[in-house]
Amino acid sequence: MIVLALLATWQGAVAAGGVKPTVLPSPQRIVEQGWLARGIIWANTVPTLQETFLGFAVSLTLAWVLAVAIDFSPWLRRALMPLLVASQTIPIIAIAPLMIIWFGFGLMPKIMVIALVTFFPVTVGLIDGFNLTDRDAGNLLRSMGANRWKQFVYVRLPSALPSFFTALRIGIAYAVTGAIFAEYIGAREGLGIYMATMKNSFRTDLVLAAVAVTAFLSVGLFLLTYAAERLIIPWHSKERRNRHV
Amino acid sequence: MSETTAAAPRVEVRAITKSFELGHGQSRPVINKVDFSAQQGEFLAIIGPSGCGKSTLFNIMAGLEKPRDGEILVDGRPVTGEREHFAYMPQKDLLFPWRTILQNTALGLEVRGGSKKTARASAASLFPAFGLSGFENSHPFELSGGMRQRAALLRTVVQARDVLLLDEPFGALDSLTRTDMQAWLQDVWSHNSWTAVLITHDIREAIYLADRVVVLSPRPASVRLNLPIDLPRPRQLSMMASARFAHYELQLLETLHRPGNPVPDGIG
Structure with missing residues (x-):
């Protein structure tokens, strides 16, 4: 409802104000032009999705290995935690172009950017989850x-799973943005480089169409985590529902 | 071997002393030379003010903490620091939401490393006696407080250890449910030959359930009184109104509130 009202206001404002479509196209124009360009947008969506999945898989693996290691060793916790936090202070906007220089226009720099922006929330979520375990x-x-x-195995891991899924949702939302960002800096294909190209040819409508596709992707992946949660820890949602009764 | 005689109590706590290190070379005494023992099949209750170190005493008996001094003996054999003799029921039921009631009750046996199937079969065989039939596949959050405590007790006794340690098992229940549970516990206990040590704040619960009541002082805990409760079994709720019950109650109350050791500073 809110979305519809906003779109209607936008459409009305553009029509009444006579704004040039290169500055701000109407929602109607975005949909029309986006639909005409659906072939090329789809061709660019597939690589972005692939990068997101690959990068996020790397990120999850890294997060689990680090979090479990830290859970077992207080020494590792002291050694690694500062490094983890420091990894988040790296300005990705400065590092991403360097990665293109180091690793080229292929998959590698994308996976690294996605992993870098997403492994931290997932790792911290897992570590906190393990520590949520009742001492008794x-x-x-x-x-x-x-x-x-x-x-x-019997207590800490299952106790941590609800926090893990919360962290997973935060991570997946960053993952798509991370992929787009990495492509924007430099890529052969993908929604990010598509947006960059369209912007340079003043096709604001197509940039926004690609933005809309990105938003749908993010929401879709976000909902997917709920499905996975239902499947893997069915007791959690049952318990939550029971508590409200 | 001379210690292992027929007369040795099932469990003996001998001169247990414990203090917490505060750092800077300072330490705070928590338990001071506590002695008591229980014969096979005896039900012992321990009462004491909040924070007097009762739970620490249980942790020492269960082998989770080391005493600074003293010994725990089972059947006359020193077992200090060993974990396989005591089955521990904590204050919270600690039933895990990701396990069904049957899986929760079989946890102790599974952890010890038997087959899951045998563990669950022996837990399942106790469900009728614990009034839990039909709830094997329910999850803990679907059960009432009283049922959860019964499940937690089942998880404790199914481990078939030498002695049961019950740490305020009914503390979180409303008073009606608590009375029901006390009556139920004394009933199942009378049909089994468990040796049990119960920590409680509730003087009436202690007299109603126990063969002997040990009163601890405020921290550092020491034994103030070791009082045999000479009431016939099976105990009836009506006995709580008897003159002898009232006499025990008064005696325990006075011992508990007698000034002496300094009152502990809050935390417990």
Whole structure:
């Protein structure tokens, strides 16, 4: 409803004000022109999606390895946490062009940018999730005779999964943006470089059409994480619903 | 081997002393030379003011913490720091939402490393006695508070350890449910030969359930009184109104509130 009202206002304002489409095209024009260019937009969407999935897969692997290692070793926690935080202070806008110089226009720099922007929230979410485990639950398991590994498998890991899925949602939202950004800096194909090219030829309408596609992608992936959550930890949503009764 | 005689109590706590290190070479004494013992099949209750170190005492018995001094013996054999003799039921039920009730109750056996199937079969065999039949595949959040505590107790006894440690098992329940649970516990206990040590704040609960009540002082905890409760079994709720019950209650109350050790500073 809100979206429709905003679009209607936008459409009305553009029509009444006589704004040039190169400055601000009407929503109607964006849809029309976007639809005409659907072939080329789709051809550029596929590589962006591939990069997002690959980059996010790398990021998730890295996050799990780091978080589990940190959970098992206080020494690693002290050694790695400052590095993790420092990794987030790297200005990606400055580093991304350098990555193109180092690794070329291929997949590598995209995957690195996506991993760099997404692994931090996921790692921190996981580490916090492990630490959310009830202390007494650890004691209970110890009294049953569980070693550190069994405590992890039986309690810490399942305790962390709800936080993991929250972190996953934050990460996936950044992942698409990260892919677009990396392409924008330099790529052969993808929505990012498509936007850059269209902007340079004053096709504001097509830039915005590509933006709309990006938004749909992000929302789609976001909803996908809910589906995965339902599938992997069905007890979590049941418990939440039960608490509200 | 001379210690392992028929007369050795099932469990003996001998001169246990513990203090917490505060750093800078300072330490705060928590437990001061606590002694008590329980015979096979005996139900022992421990009462003491909040923060007196009762839970620390349980952690030491369960082998989770090391005492500074003293020993824990089971059947006359020192077992300090060993974990396989005591089954521990904490204050919170700690039933995990990702496991069904059956899976939760079988947890102790599974952790010990038997097959899942045997573990779950032995837990399942206790469900009728614990009034949990039909809830094997429910999740903890679908059960009432009383049922959750019964499930937690089932998880504790199914481990078939030498001694049960019950840390305020009914503390979080409303008083009606609590009375029901006390009656139920004394009933299942009378049909089994468990040796149990119960921590409680509730004097009436202690008298109603226990064969003997140990009263601890404020921190650092020491034993003030070790009082045998001579009431016939099975205990009836009506006994709570008897003159002898009232006499025990008064005696415990006075011992508990007698000034002596300094009152602990809050945290516990």
